[in-house]
Amino acid sequence: MQDSIRATLLALALGFASLGSSNADEPAVSPKLTAVDHAMMPSAATIRNWLDQRDSAGPAYTAGPAWKKFLALIESELHRVGAVDIVHHPFPYTRWYTTEFPDKSGWSLTSDGAPVDVASYGTQSGSTGPGGVTAQMVLYDLTLPVEKRPPLSALRGKIVVVRQQPWSTFGTPQRVPLGVPAPATPASYCGNPPACTPPVAGEGNPSPQWGNPGPQMSYRDYEYRSDGETFPTPLLEKIPVDVESSFRNRDQFGQIRNVITNVLMPSGAAAAVTVMDMSPLASAGTRIHPTPRQFDVPLLMLDRVSGVKVLADAAAGKTAKLVLDAHEEENANAYEIVATLPGKNYGTPDDQAVLLATHVDGPSIVEDDGGLGILAVLHYFAQIPQAERPKSIVVYFESRHFVPGTEPSYPLDITEEMPERFKPVVGGLALEHFGGLQFAERGNDYAPTGRAATTFVWGWPNPLAIEEATKAIKDQDVPRAINDVPARPGVNGKPQAGWLGGGFSRYLVDLGGWPGWHISGDWPSAGFQAYYPSAETRVSADVFLKQASAAVQLVSVLMVKDPIALAPAWGYLQVSVATMNESEFTHAGGRATLSKDFDSLFALVKEGRYAEVGHALPSMAADADAVLTPKGAGIVKAAIGEAEKFAARGAEWKAKGL
Numbered sequence: 001m002q003d004s005i006r007a008t009l010l011a012l013a014l015g016f017a018s019l020g021s022s023n024a025d026e027p028a029v030s031p032k033l034t035a036v037d038h039a040m041m042p043s044a045a046t047i048r049n050w051l052d053q054r055d056s057a058g059p060a061y062t063a064g065p066a067w068k069k070f071l072a073l074i075e076s077e078l079h080r081v082g083a084v085d086i087v088h089h090p091f092p093y094t095r096w097y098t099t100e101f102p103d104k105s106g107w108s109l110t111s112d113g114a115p116v117d118v119a120s121y122g123t124q125s126g127s128t129g130p131g132g133v134t135a136q137m138v139l140y141d142l143t144l145p146v147e148k149r150p151p152l153s154a155l156r157g158k159i160v161v162v163r164q165q166p167w168s169t170f171g172t173p174q175r176v177p178l179g180v181p182a183p184a185t186p187a188s189y190c191g192n193p194p195a196c197t198p199p200v201a202g203e204g205n206p207s208p209q210w211g212n213p214g215p216q217m218s219y220r221d222y223e224y225r226s227d228g229e230t231f232p233t234p235l236l237e238k239i240p241v242d243v244e245s246s247f248r249n250r251d252q253f254g255q256i257r258n259v260i261t262n263v264l265m266p267s268g269a270a271a272a273v274t275v276m277d278m279s280p281l282a283s284a285g286t287r288i289h290p291t292p293r294q295f296d297v298p299l300l301m302l303d304r305v306s307g308v309k310v311l312a313d314a315a316a317g318k319t320a321k322l323v324l325d326a327h328e329e330e331n332a333n334a335y336e337i338v339a340t341l342p343g344k345n346y347g348t349p350d351d352q353a354v355l356l357a358t359h360v361d362g363p364s365i366v367e368d369d370g371g372l373g374i375l376a377v378l379h380y381f382a383q384i385p386q387a388e389r390p391k392s393i394v395v396y397f398e399s400r401h402f403v404p405g406t407e408p409s410y411p412l413d414i415t416e417e418m419p420e421r422f423k424p425v426v427g428g429l430a431l432e433h434f435g436g437l438q439f440a441e442r443g444n445d446y447a448p449t450g451r452a453a454t455t456f457v458w459g460w461p462n463p464l465a466i467e468e469a470t471k472a473i474k475d476q477d478v479p480r481a482i483n484d485v486p487a488r489p490g491v492n493g494k495p496q497a498g499w500l501g502g503g504f505s506r507y508l509v510d511l512g513g514w515p516g517w518h519i520s521g522d523w524p525s526a527g528f529q530a531y532y533p534s535a536e537t538r539v540s541a542d543v544f545l546k547q548a549s550a551a552v553q554l555v556s557v558l559m560v561k562d563p564i565a566l567a568p569a570w571g572y573l574q575v576s577v578a579t580m581n582e583s584e585f586t587h588a589g590g591r592a593t594l595s596k597d598f599d600s601l602f603a604l605v606k607e608g609r610y611a612e613v614g615h616a617l618p619s620m621a622a623d624a625d626a627v628l629t630p631k632g633a634g635i636v637k638a639a640i641g642e643a644e645k646f647a648a649r650g651a652e653w654k655a656k657g658l
Contacts, residue, residue, distance in 0.1 A: 063332035081382035093334035101285035112318040119283035122299025132323035137314035146179025155267035161314035205502040211495030221490025246525035275307030281446040293405040298324035343392035355428030359401035373431040376548035427558040430504035433521035435544030461571030515566035584632030610650030
C-alpha cells in the first residue's frame, strides 16, 4: 500500500512539473500554481472590509464621488500587490446625476395631492429642476393591446403612467407586444458635448448559441451543476418568484426601455412614471438595464404597492406633481485602468499574459464588485515570486458599462488603443458579481433564501477547458454553480444558458480566439437594488472567496498549461461535427468517421504534437468532402481552418521552446 501511494505521489509530482516545463533544465512549477493554497487567499475579514468600503460609498457611477472612491481603493491595492505600468485611459464624458437611494430628496411624486413612496428614478431621463412638473396624468397600460391604449398624441404635455406587464405573462401568449414601432428617425443623442457621435452596434456575445433556450425565465441545461437539489424547477420551466426572483427582476428592470424610445420620447410627454410588478424592497433603488441613452422625459419608478393609487388616479385623469432634480457635469474625469502584475518574462519578447477584465461602474455592491474579485486574484499571485510566475497578468477595469447607452455609445476597444499592452495575452477570465445571495419573493415579502445566488462559469466548447471549469467548481466548493457552454447541447441534450454580459470575454475572441472563462454571479437577485438592506444581507464573504478561489485555480491553469490545447478552435471543430444536421451527411456513418478523425487529432493536441496535428487536419477536411454535402463540408472545413492556425502556432511555439 505504501509503495502504491509513493508511486502515485511521484507520478503526480512529475505530472505537475511537466505542466509548465518543456525540458529538464527549466525550474519546476510552483506548487502554489498546481493547487490553490487557501492560506494565500485574502482573509474573510479583508474581503468584508473591501465590501464594506464599496457599500458605504453608494452607487459607483462613472466619474461620480463613489466611483472615485472605488477606483482609489482598487489603485491602492494594485500598488500594494506590486502591479506596474498602471495607466489611466481617459474618455470624454458628461455625467448625469441626482441624489441616490436612500436619499430621495432629488426625486418625489405627489398624486392627486397625496405623496407617493418612489422606488427609484429613471436614469438619464433629463430633469424637472427642483420645482418639478405638475400636469394631468394619463394611463398607458401595457397589458392592453395597443389599439386600446391612448394614441401618442394624447400623451403630449401629460405625466404618463405606465403599467408594466406582470411577470405572470412573461414567456406566455398573454404577453402583449408593445405594438408601437420605433421612430423612423432616431432621436439625436449627445453624451459628450461637443464631440457628439452616434452609438455603434455592439459586437455580440463571444460564443454562438446552440438551440433555442427561450426567454430568460428559467434554468437551462449545463455541463455540470453543483448543489442540484437547490435548483428545484425543471429545466426550461419558468421559475416562480418564491423560488428565485432574479429572472422576474430582469424582466421588470428592462421592460421600460422600448417604451422610452417608442412611446415617451416621440409623444412629447412632460414626464412619466412606470409601475413595476415588484414588491417594495425588490424595487428599491431599481436601475433600468441596460442603461438607456439620455432622454428628456423625467421618469420615476414605482413598486406595485405604491403604484395602486397612482394607476387609479391616472385612469381617472387626476393631476400629479413629479420632481426629478438632476444635473450634468460636462468634461467629467472619466477613465479606465490598465495595469500588469509582471511575470518572469515581463518586458521581453517571450512574455505571455493572462487577461483579467471587468467593469467598475454600477449601482450596487454585487453588480460592480468584479473589480474586488480581480484584487483577490492578484493578492494570491503577488505572493508567488515573479521569477516563478510563468505569465504576467494584465488587468482591465472598464468604466463604460453603466454610462448612457453603455459601451456602444462610448465606443473604444482598449486592445486596439493599447495594442502592445495586450499583445502578450494568451488567455483570460472575466469576473463579475461576486458573493451575491439569492433572494425570493413571497407576496410582498422580499428576503434572502439562505442560499448563494447562482454562479455561472461560461466558457467555450473545448473539452479540456470544460473539464477545468468543472474541476475548479468542485475543488473550490463553489455553491450553486453552473458550468455553462452555450455553443453546444448540455448534458441533457437541451440548450444551455446564453452568455450574459459577454463583452468582457469578447476581448479574448478579438485578440485571436484565446481560451478563458467568465465567472459571474447572478446579479439581479441580491445586489442590483442599490443599498438596502445592508451588505451583510446581500453579500457573503464566504461565497466571494469560493468564487475567487475558483478564479485563482483557472488563472493557474492558464499559467501552467498549454493555452493552445485549451483554445476554443478545437471545441468549435468538434461541435461542427456533433451538431451537424443529419440531412447534410451523404454517407451512413459519416458523423462517426469525422468524430473519429477529431478524437485522433485532439489526442495529438493534448500531447502538444502540433506538427502532426497540422498533417492530420487536411485528412479530416478530405473526409468532410467525402461524407457531407458541399454546405456541410464548408462548415466543417471553416472550423478546420481556424484549428490549423492554432496548430501552426503550436508548432512554432514548440520550435522556440515556449
